[in-house]
Structure formats: structure tokens, C-alpha cells
Amino acid sequence: MNSNILKPQRIDARDLNYRELNRLVKDAANKGVKNIRLTNVNGQRYIGTGVNSSPKININGVPGNDLGAFMDGCSIDVSGNGEDGIGNTMNSERIVINGNAGDILGYSMRGGEIFVRKNVGYRVGIHMKSYKNMYPVIIIGGCARDFLGEYMAGGLLIVLGLNMKNKNSIVGSYCGTGMHGGKIFIRGNVEPWQLGKEVRVYEPNKDDFSLIGKYLRIYCRLFSLDFDSIIKTSFTKLLPGSSRPYGKLYAY
Amino acid sequence: MAKRPTPTEFIVERDKDKCIACQVCVRMCSNDVHIYDADTNTVTSDNSRCVGCHFCETLCPTDAITIKKNESCFKPNANWSASVISDITKQAETGGVILTGMGCDKPYTIYWDHILLNASQVTNPSIDPLREPMELRRYIGRKPDKIELNYNKGKVELKTKLEKQLKLEVPIMFSAMSYGSISLNTCISLAKASHELGIFYNTGEGGLHKSLYKYGKNTIIQIASGRFGVHPEYLKTGAAIEIKIGQGAKPGIGGHLPGEKVSKEVSEARMIPEGTDAISPAPHHDIYSIEDLRQLIYALKEATDYEKPVGVKIAAVHNVVPIASGIARAGADYIAIDGMRGGTGAAPKVIRDNVGIPIEFAIAAVDARLREEGIRTNVSLIAAGGFRSSGDVIKAIALGADAVYIATSALIALGCSQCQKCYTGKCNWGIATQDPYLTKRLNPEIGVQRLKNLIKAWSLEIKDMLGGMGINSIDSLCGNRTHLRGIGLSDRELKILGIKSAGEPQ
Numbered sequence: 001m002n003s004n005i006l007k008p009q010r011i012d013a014r015d016l017n018y019r020e021l022n023r024l025v026k027d028a029a030n031k032g033v034k035n036i037r038l039t040n041v042n043g044q045r046y047i048g049t050g051v052n053s054s055p056k057i058n059i060n061g062v063p064g065n066d067l068g069a070f071m072d073g074c075s076i077d078v079s080g081n082g083e084d085g086i087g088n089t090m091n092s093e094r095i096v097i098n099g100n101a102g103d104i105l106g107y108s109m110r111g112g113e114i115f116v117r118k119n120v121g122y123r124v125g126i127h128m129k130s131y132k133n134m135y136p137v138i139i140i141g142g143c144a145r146d147f148l149g150e151y152m153a154g155g156l157l158i159v160l161g162l163n164m165k166n167k168n169s170i171v172g173s174y175c176g177t178g179m180h181g182g183k184i185f186i187r188g189n190v191e192p193w194q195l196g197k198e199v200r201v202y203e204p205n206k207d208d209f210s211l212i213g214k215y216l217r218i219y220c221r222l223f224s225l226d227f228d229s230i231i232k233t234s235f236t237k238l239l240p241g242s243s244r245p246y247g248k249l250y251a252y
Numbered sequence: 253m254a255k256r257p258t259p260t261e262f263i264v265e266r267d268k269d270k271c272i273a274c275q276v277c278v279r280m281c282s283n284d285v286h287i288y289d290a291d292t293n294t295v296t297s298d299n300s301r302c303v304g305c306h307f308c309e310t311l312c313p314t315d316a317i318t319i320k321k322n323e324s325c326f327k328p329n330a331n332w333s334a335s336v337i338s339d340i341t342k343q344a345e346t347g348g349v350i351l352t353g354m355g356c357d358k359p360y361t362i363y364w365d366h367i368l369l370n371a372s373q374v375t376n377p378s379i380d381p382l383r384e385p386m387e388l389r390r391y392i393g394r395k396p397d398k399i400e401l402n403y404n405k406g407k408v409e410l411k412t413k414l415e416k417q418l419k420l421e422v423p424i425m426f427s428a429m430s431y432g433s434i435s436l437n438t439c440i441s442l443a444k445a446s447h448e449l450g451i452f453y454n455t456g457e458g459g460l461h462k463s464l465y466k467y468g469k470n471t472i473i474q475i476a477s478g479r480f481g482v483h484p485e486y487l488k489t490g491a492a493i494e495i496k497i498g499q500g501a502k503p504g505i506g507g508h509l510p511g512e513k514v515s516k517e518v519s520e521a522r523m524i525p526e527g528t529d530a531i532s533p534a535p536h537h538d539i540y541s542i543e544d545l546r547q548l549i550y551a552l553k554e555a556t557d558y559e560k561p562v563g564v565k566i567a568a569v570h571n572v573v574p575i576a577s578g579i580a581r582a583g584a585d586y587i588a589i590d591g592m593r594g595g596t597g598a599a600p601k602v603i604r605d606n607v608g609i610p611i612e613f614a615i616a617a618v619d620a621r622l623r624e625e626g627i628r629t630n631v632s633l634i635a636a637g638g639f640r641s642s643g644d645v646i647k648a649i650a651l652g653a654d655a656v657y658i659a660t661s662a663l664i665a666l667g668c669s670q671c672q673k674c675y676t677g678k679c680n681w682g683i684a685t686q687d688p689y690l691t692k693r694l695n696p697e698i699g700v701q702r703l704k705n706l707i708k709a710w711s712l713e714i715k716d717m718l719g720g721m722g723i724n725s726i727d728s729l730c731g732n733r734t735h736l737r738g739i740g741l742s743d744r745e746l747k748i749l750g751i752k753s754a755g756e757p758q
Contacts, residue, residue: 022554045547050555052484069551072484085538088551089479104538108479110523126537127478131523151533153524180529244529246508250600251348252676 008035008058018044018064029053029074043083048076054093065102068095071112084121087114092134096222100142109136109155115219118142118163122172123150128182130154139219146172149238150196153181158212160187160230175199176238180245184238185212187230195238198245202237209235259338262304263320264297270316271295277308277317282678282690305671307680339601352601353674353684355501355593355638355660362593363612363745364644368754370735372722379724381715387725388711390655392492393417393561393585395629415585416561418472418492420655421450422711423726424645426703427590427636427657428474428496428565430458432509432518432530433597433674434663435691438683441666441699443467448700449707454657457496457507457532459521460486472563475552477506478532480522484555492561492585493552495545497536500594500637503567503608506534507598513677515686546582553583561585568592568614568637569607576618580631588657589614591637595660597684598675611637612651616749619652619731628731642713651749652731665706666699734758 009028013021021044028036029051038047041061048057048068059067059078068076069088081099090109097114103121106114111134119142126147128136136155141162148171149157161170170188177196185204195201204212213231220227264285273293277286285301286308288294302319309317326334339350372378379386393415400411426442439461442453447470454472455464459481464471473490475482487493498504509530519526539545549562563586564579566572572589579587591611596604615635622628635648636657645656664670667681674684682693718726721735729735737754738746746753 019554026557046551046554049551050484050557065547066551070482070484070487070555085547085551088538089482091483107538108482110479110483123537127531127533129524131519131525134523147537150537151531153528153531178531178533180531181525244511246531247510247529249349249508250351251342251346252351 006034008037009033010037010039012040013038013042013044013061014040016044018046022046022049025057026051029055048074048095071095081118082116087112090114090136098223103145106136106138109138110134111136113137113139113215113218115222116140116142117223120144123147125149125152125155125157125184127151127153128155128157130182137215139215141219141223141225143168143170144172146174147177148172148175149179149182149184150174150176151178151180152176152184152240155182156211156215157182157184158187158216159185162225162230169194176240178245179238179240180243181240183208183211186236186238187233188236189234190236190238198241199238200241202239204235204237208237259326259334259341260299260302260322261334261338262302263299263322264302264308265318265320266295266297267316267318268294270314272314272316274313276311276313280311280680281308282680282685282687303671303673303676304669305673305680306669350601351598351675352604353596353598353672354668354670355595356605357672358605360592360610362638363610363741363749364640364647366738366740366745367612367647367749367751368737368739369643369646369650369717369721370737371720376722378722379719381712381719384719384724386715386718387727388422388714390420390423390726391417392420392563392632392634392654394631397629416559418452418561418586419450420452422707422714423649423653423655424707424710425451425472425634425655425657426453426662427588427594427659428454428456428472428494428499429597429659429663430456430474430509431461431464431521432458432513432686434684435679435682435686435694436461436463436517437691437694437696437699438663438666439464440696441694441703442662443470444696444700445703445707446470449704451707452491454494455481455490457481458518459523460489461517461521465489474565475548476532477534477536478530480524480530480532483523487552487556490560492563493556494563494565494588495536495539495548495552495584496565497539497545498565498567498569498590499596500567500590500592500608500611501596501604502599503569503592503603504534505600505603507532510677513686518686542578542582545579545584549583563588563632563634565590565636567594567607568609568611570609572609572614573617573621576633577621577625577627580622580627584631586632586634586654587618588634588636589618590657591615591635593638594636595638595663596674611635611648613748615648615653616651616733616751620750623731642710642717645710646714646717646729647736649726650729650732650736651751652733654730661706662703665702666694 039060043064045064051074054073066085072091075093077096082097082101084102092111094113097116100118105124108127122145139158176199402409446453457476468489476496564584565588568591592608632654635653679685736751739754
């Protein structure tokens, strides 16, 4: 075994366009390097997309849109903020964002986990879906904007609302519009006007807390947060009113 | 209020002298039209259930059955037709959106029937395709602006790096139909026929069934807003990737595959739980602009190491010209434009029949604009939406298409009788259904042969027409509108189509 692959490989992203940078990442991954450290990342798109093996990619700087799009195998840790389209149609493994993230995070993701330390933008978790043992999970430390979990078909979305400023609302409007599968847990209250009409509100039960706990423990460990104090606050559980919200739309 | 009887569309006529009460029709009809009475040993019919698919007629061993249109329903009325009264009645009863299948059946002008082809006489000889080579091969993908060559000790090498291309032996491909909307046997027929013909078929948004991976080299895989079945292996398997923005039969709306059609196998291909609805949102929520589209095009290129063409399919709508220009600039390798007569497995009838524009205008206008802007070679154009014959195909190519997509004609080759009931999932021909009792009626081996026959026949006809024009390569006809003339069209229509009127010389 080549001992070089055990050493973290450092790639300086300064002045590289995304195609050049991603080529270097893919080449390193193809050689079997297990740890890739990218420095001076400044808006380069698609990092982690099309990486065939399973390295850990640490990103220093701000990665561009579609971070980890179609990702399957590698995992990504971003030291700061992320932009739009993180984990687009992602299939497995984990993306960790230590700051804020932008819009459409986890669009259509089918598996893996996305953990965001702070806030996210609009249209997060749209059309998440699960299949067999693939179960996508998104945990947002701060708050989310409008259209969270729209058309959600499976998986788990948790919004913690940590460090919220007083005037902020934990989620925006149209939360769960068209939702027909999966679960959303919001730590705190959601007003009825914020919800899509396909969503129903429940009190989480014991099973729900063990489901939340399973992923929240990992989240808290990653971000050095106190699990016990977070879990003891009340959560709102959102489920779809029907698995077939549009079944009665048509005349046959 | 008394419930108005649902008007029956068809009358099943049974010749009592010929009927031997063998009950083939009873067993075969998925709509339960035929009823056997053991006491009298006779078969009768419930006309109200007949969809007019003619399957029983085809199978009846004694030719006892004839399906006829029911003429007697309502007083003839050009405005309040039987179908209008029937739809209003249905909506008054259910409060629902009227669904339909296949393409728009309204009598809008079919411009193919108002365009005439040229032929050579005296001044340049026509070519006999039976004796001389005739090239129908097309390449789909971005072409270089110029070709640079290296001359090395008498050897000539291509210096320009060519972008990935799809090589088509015939300028016809099978358009997107998802596994789920059509049966696996239909998918296999299309895939295998494509493989043997050297062309491509398209998965639609149905993912890829495991038995279809071996046809990957002849498969265009589709990415639509629901991203069903999209995973790295799927992306790697296809010869090209198509981002589906819209469809000619239902521009601007999404799709709902009802849970009943999501069988175990369909669920595996789409990667969603069995029996759940597959809902494709109307837009891709990661594409709200041309810039966003570019982002997805390049995400897919990154995901597949720039080894495959990435195309974009849109419906032909009023603004198709600037949209296509944007798509060309967004880096797509091809643009597929689907006209308003394109088919569907299910669409709201009001949308199918009222939204979009015919493909003839769309392809002519887009080709002209891309040429004006000097970006026509950046992108290939594929025309789709109701191609009925080789005549339509060759006219589309002369208007500017690089190739065409066909689907409805392919299904007709497999038995489809255009009954427009695909959305019920009860297709007697085994095409638009997942019911194992029905799907086994389509034998893929026979299906492959019939599709190959159709494409072979159209190819022969295209060669004949090309030869008649004195052209020996389809490439020389692409966008060559001097070979077209319009008949019975207004000046404005001729202008949009970019053709002269019949009777006008060059």
C-alpha cells in the first residue's frame, strides 16, 4: 500500500477555476488519498461531485454552488459558510457546514446527512425522498426561510433554532407545501399560517425523540453542543396529511 | 336532479351468427366490456365501458366484433359537442381535472401538410438511392467553430478537440417515455431496437430498470424535477444526459405517477417506496433562470467527467426562441423541442389541447435565430411532437432540426390505437400499463422487429426523397429551406417558417 495516500493531501484552490480544482480532487481521490484538504476555496462549484472513491474533503474558504451535487461516497466538511444547492440530489455520506448555507440545500437528496451549524436559505429540503436503507437527514442549527421541505417525500428534516435573534421566525412560510412523506421536526412553535395546507401538526412521541436523538447526538458532537439542553426543549412535529395529497385532483 | 347518463363513445357490434361464445373478448378486455352469460351461452357487451382500443376486434377468431363510433348521443352541435357535454358532466359529478392521454387531437393546422418538398428535374440530376450511397448518419452535439489540423510528415491529424457526440445511423430517435408510464416490455422493445438500429431511446423520468443497463450505449437518460432514479450509476450508464424542463403535451406543469402504477419493479427503477405517488414538481426548484440551468448542466458534466453530451428538453411555447438561445448559451450540447402535438401518458386535457405551439414554427424560428446569433453550431436541435411519417421527418430536418424524436408513432407500431386512455393503466395492448396480465401481451422480440421495420421503412423513404432532391447526405439538407415550399399558408406563416410559397422559384 502506498503510504502517501494515508497523508492528507493539500490542494491550494487559489486562482483555480472549478474544473481545474475538481480535476485535482478527483485525481487525488482516484489515487486513493483518504484526506483531501482544500485551502483558499473561493466560490468554486461542484466540489465533491463525481468523486468516485470515498475521501474526506475538508474545505477552507467558501465553496461555490452545488457543493456535493450527486455526491455518493465522499464526505465534506466546510470550515465556514456554504452557498446554494448544497447536496443537490445527493445519495450518501455527509456534508458538514460550520456556518450558514444558502438556498435549495438538499434538493431531492435520497441519502446521507447534511448538518448546518447556523442558518439556511429558501427552498431547503425540497423533494427529499427515502428508499430502502437510504434515508436522508438534514439538521439545521439556526433557522430556515420559506418553502422548507416542500414536496418532501421521505427522510428527516430538523430545525433547531439555536441562537435565534428575537424577531426571527424559525421557519418561513409555506413550510411543507405538497409534503407527502418524511418527517419535519422544529424545535419550538410554528404558526399555522407558516404551514403548507398538506401538513399536519403533532406532538413528538417517544419514538420520535429516539429518532431525533440518533442524529442529533452526532450533530452535537460535531459542533461541540450540549445535546441534553437542546433535546429537552419542546419540538413540533410535522407530518403530511396524506401520502397522496393530489390523489383526488382528477376526474377519471 | 336525475343523473345524466354518461354518453357512450362507442358501440360494440357483435354479429350473432359469427360469435361462437369463445369468450376471448371477455377474458382479454381490461375494461370489462364483454359479459358472458353461461345460462344462454351468449356474450353481450356494456358499450359504456368501451374505450375504442380495438383489441377485442383484433383477437376475435371469427371477426364477429366491430367497434363503431356512437353517433346517436346528442343533437349535432359544432359548439356543444359530445365530448364537451361529456367532460362537463364528468366535472359536475367529480369536481376534478379531466385527464387524457397521448397528444392533442384538436384540428389545429398541421403545417407539415402545408409544406411541399422539392425534386430535381433536368438541371441537376436526381440520385438513385438503390444504386448510389446515401448517408443518413447524424452527429448530435456541439460542433467546433473551426477545425485545425496538424500536418506531420505527410500525416494529417485533427488538432481541434471535438466535443462528445451522439452518433445516429438514422436521424430518428425514440422520445422520452418513462418506465412506469409504459411497461417494461415496451422499454425493452425501444432499447433493443435502438441498439440494433444504431440510434437512441430515452428513459424519461423513470429511472433505469436493471434489465436495461446493458443498452446504456443507446440510452439517453433523463433528469427531471423529481430526480427519480438519478444516482451515480444511472448517470454513468447513459450515452447522454437530458435535463427535462418541459413536455409538449403539458408545458409548464409537473407530473404525478399515481401510487397504483408504482409496482415493485417500478419502485426499484425510480428509487421510491412501492405504491407511493411519484410527484414531479412543475419546475426544477434548482433552476429558476438560464444561469441556474447552466449550473445543472455543468454539475452533470462534472459528475460524468465531461464524457457525455448534456441536452435540455423544453416544450415549444411562445417564447421558445429566446429560451432556446439561452439554453445554447448555457452550454447544452443539444436542445430537444417538443411541439404541442407531442404525446403523454397523462395530462390535464385542457392543457394538452390549449397550451404551446406546433413544432413546425418552433423549430423554424429557433433554427433561424440561432443562425442569426451565430451560435447554431454550438448546439444540436432535436424536434419532437407528433411526427407521423418520413415526410414529416424530412421536412423538420429541412426546417433546421438535426434529428427528430418519435414516440407516438413508435407506440402505434407496437399496437397502440390512440384510444387516449393511457392514464387508466388498463392498456389492452400491454403498452401503458403495469398489470402483468396485460404487459405480457407485448412480446419484446416482436416489438423490436416492428420498431426496426418502421425505422427501416422511413429510412428508405427518406433516401428516396433525398435522392429525388439530388442530395446524397442528410447533412446537406439540415436547415436547407430552399427545398421547401408552403401551400395554403398566409404570408406571415410563410415568413415564420422561412419558406417561399409553392410556385415561387429559387
